[in-house]
Amino acid sequence: MNFLKGTKINSILRGSCPVCQNESMYSEKNPYRLKETLKMNERCSVCKTKYKIEPSFFYGAMYVSYPVGIMFAGATFILSYFLFDFGLITTYCLIVLVLFFSLPIILRVSRNIWINFFMSYK
Structure with missing residues (x-):
């Protein structure tokens, strides 16, 4: 994804520093290590950007997680109901x-989107 460097989408999808996009914001790359899903580095080691701008900064990411979850649910509905022709109960269960x-991924993507509202690539 080097061709996307400098764009917000690069930082959002990779979970990299929104300012320099050289280092991951998360101390653990695997989002499915549940004890460390949201554990973040305090600062970027390259550009020294502080990720937690203020106390409780990432509470706003909860509001971002709703539309991200709706996108996952909508894509699942379209694929299962229209493409694979499953019934409504099966589609709901899926x-x-x-x-x-996908909850750990949704949590991280929501945080990435939230921090990219307030910081830009330099």
Whole structure:
């Protein structure tokens, strides 16, 4: 994804520093290590940007997680109901499973989107 360097989408998808995009914001790359899913580095070691701008900064990411979850659910609905022609009950169960198993990814992407509202690439 080197061709996207300098764009917000690069920082959002990779979870990299929104200012320099050289280092991951998270101390653990694997979002499925549940004890460390949201554990972040305090600062970027390259540009020294502080990620937590103020106390409780990432509470706003909760509001971002709703539309991100809706996108996951909507994509699951379209694929299962229209493309694979599953019934409504099966589609509903698939949506619940997809949302459950993609929760760590949704949490991280929401944080990435939230911090990119307030910081830009330099």
